[in-house]
Structures are given as C-alpha cells and as structure tokens.
Amino acid sequence: MGRLKQKLITEFADGNTKIITPKNCQSVEMYFNSEKMAKTIGKMAEKTPDVSETVNGILVKKGFTYQIMAPEDLHVFSQLSTGNITQRISIPFSGAFGVIKHRLEQIYESVESGTDEESGSPTLHVHELVTVKQESDRHISLQWSADPISDMVSDSVVALVLNISREVPKVIVEAEDLKSEEENRKKAEKVIYALLVSLFGDVKLGENGKLIVSVDGNVAELDKQSGDVESENEGLKERVRTAFRRIQSAVSPIPHPAS
Structure with missing residues (x-):
C-alpha cells in the first residue's frame, strides 16, 4: 500500500489531492462542500x-446546475411544460x-349566480373556483381546476x-304527514256529523263551527273542539254530550301502547 501511495502522489503532484492510507478498522471522515447555487432566469x-x-418559482436541475424560473417560462427554458x-x-x-345557493351563502362569502352560455342552465360560482351547474331536474354538476x-x-x-x-325526503314526509293528518281530521268531522244526524235528525252547522242539534223544539249547541254542550234542556244536553x-272515541285513532 505504501508503494501505491507514493505512485499516486507522483501522478497527482500538481493537483490538490490528498492520499490517505488508514489502518484496518480505522474510521475516516471526509467533508464535502454542500453549498449549492441556483440562478433565476x-x-x-x-x-x-x-x-x-421570499422567491416563488419552479426549481429545475440540469446536470449539476440549478435554475429558478416562473411556471410560464418552463416550456421556454426547458423541454418540460405545464398543464391544468x-x-x-x-x-x-x-x-x-x-x-343550494342559500346554503352556500351561509358558508362562503362569494357566491355568484349566473347562466351557462351553451345550455342556459343556472349556475353558481363559489369564490370563482368551483362552478355548480343545474344539469337537469335530477342532477347537478361541479367543475373546477385542480x-x-x-x-x-x-x-x-x-x-x-x-x-x-x-334532508329533502324528511321535509316531504313531514309535509305528507301534516296533509294526511288534516285529511283525517276532516273525515272524522264528516263521520261525527253523519252519526249525529242519524241519532238526532236535525243537525246544522252554526256560528264558530258549532253544531246545532234540534229535537222536538229543544235546541243544543255542541262545540266540536271541546265537546261542551249548551242547552236549556238537561236531558237533551246529556244525550248530545254522551x-x-x-262517537269521538270511535272515530279517533287508537293510541299506540308504549313499549
């Protein structure tokens, strides 16, 4: 190894070369200059x-040289190109x-309405980043640059x-429930009226929605909401109330027992 060292020193005498011959298992520390320089173009x-x-750009490495350039200059100074x-x-x-517009306005500050030039469909532009378009009555589309x-x-x-x-199906179901409840109430009123007519004969609709029941010259007023009966004849009053x-207990739905 000594002869090899002398030969190498002779060969590289003019250069800045250091030749080391460490012993076996001896650690050798070598330092490399890690300074790198990039040029802006x-x-x-x-x-x-x-x-x-702070400088923002694209760092491009060519061999051992580094260059910083704007994204739009990438295709000019290199064989690379950018795309969206x-x-x-x-x-x-x-x-x-x-x-959708109402909900978006609750979240984002900039929500602008518009119309698609080709189809004429309504659109929404969220911060000029995402476009929401109503394609049909059954679906919408979102478009944005990644x-x-x-x-x-x-x-x-x-x-x-x-x-x-x-949430929409829940709203529809609730509306249908309210509608069906109103229809059931009207049907129940018709049934109550028909049964009262079958029992007492002369039953008419009076003021404030009250029913006027007349039997042999005696008159009784029935409040359908509270069930109160007003009449000078106590017998007729009790008969109408009962x-x-x-009838009301018969036409009312049976409550579901608590589990």
Whole structure:
C-alpha cells in the first residue's frame, strides 16, 4: 500500500489531492462542500429580490446546475411544460337549485349566480373556483381546476349537496304527514256529523263551527273542539254530550301502547 501511495502522489503532484492510507478498522471522515447555487432566469430575473424576500418559482436541475424560473417560462427554458387539470363530477339532486345557493351563502362569502352560455342552465360560482351547474331536474354538476384550495372547496360543496339530499325526503314526509293528518281530521268531522244526524235528525252547522242539534223544539249547541254542550234542556244536553263522546272515541285513532 505504501508503494501505491507514493505512485499516486507522483501522478497527482500538481493537483490538490490528498492520499490517505488508514489502518484496518480505522474510521475516516471526509467533508464535502454542500453549498449549492441556483440562478433565476426569465421573468424571475427581471427584478432583483430584496434581502430576506421570499422567491416563488419552479426549481429545475440540469446536470449539476440549478435554475429558478416562473411556471410560464418552463416550456421556454426547458423541454418540460405545464398543464391544468379540470375536474368535473355529477351529483344526483332533485331539490330546488335555490336551496343550494342559500346554503352556500351561509358558508362562503362569494357566491355568484349566473347562466351557462351553451345550455342556459343556472349556475353558481363559489369564490370563482368551483362552478355548480343545474344539469337537469335530477342532477347537478361541479367543475373546477385542480389545486389544493379548489379541491377543498369542491369537497365541501359535494358534502353540502349530499346533506341537502338527505334532508329533502324528511321535509316531504313531514309535509305528507301534516296533509294526511288534516285529511283525517276532516273525515272524522264528516263521520261525527253523519252519526249525529242519524241519532238526532236535525243537525246544522252554526256560528264558530258549532253544531246545532234540534229535537222536538229543544235546541243544543255542541262545540266540536271541546265537546261542551249548551242547552236549556238537561236531558237533551246529556244525550248530545254522551253521544258525541262515544262517537269521538270511535272515530279517533287508537293510541299506540308504549313499549
């Protein structure tokens, strides 16, 4: 090894070369200069940055050289090119398009209404990042250019629309329940009136929705809401009250027993 060392020293006598012959199992520490320099080119080089100023651009490595350039200069100073990815998704939605706008305005500050130039369908622009379009009565579409912020906004819009879709059936069911309850109440009133007519004969509708029952010149007024009966004839009064209570219990739905 000594002869090899002398030979190498002779060969590289003019260079800045150090030749070390460590012993077996002896550690050797070598230091390398890790300083790297990058040059700005194109639009990035038009302005000299101030001290501690942050420079934003694309770092491109060519061999052992580094260059910082603007994204729009990438295709000029390299063989690379940039591109935009436009994403589009369709979501089933059969509710009113105005509901989506109302919900979006509660979350985002900038929600602008518009109209699609090709189809004439209504659109919503959320912070000029995501476009919500009503494609038909059964679905809507979302379109945006892929980037971290737009992706986050689009995810929140999708979650909002799906949440509205889950709420709409509940609203419809509640409305149907109210409608059916009103219909049942009207049917019950008709049945009560018909049964009272079959029992007492002369039954008419009086003021404030009260029923006027006339029997042999005696008159009784029946309040359908409270069941109160007013009459000078105590016998007729008790008969009408008892009949109404029994009819009402017969036409009213049987309560479901608590489990």
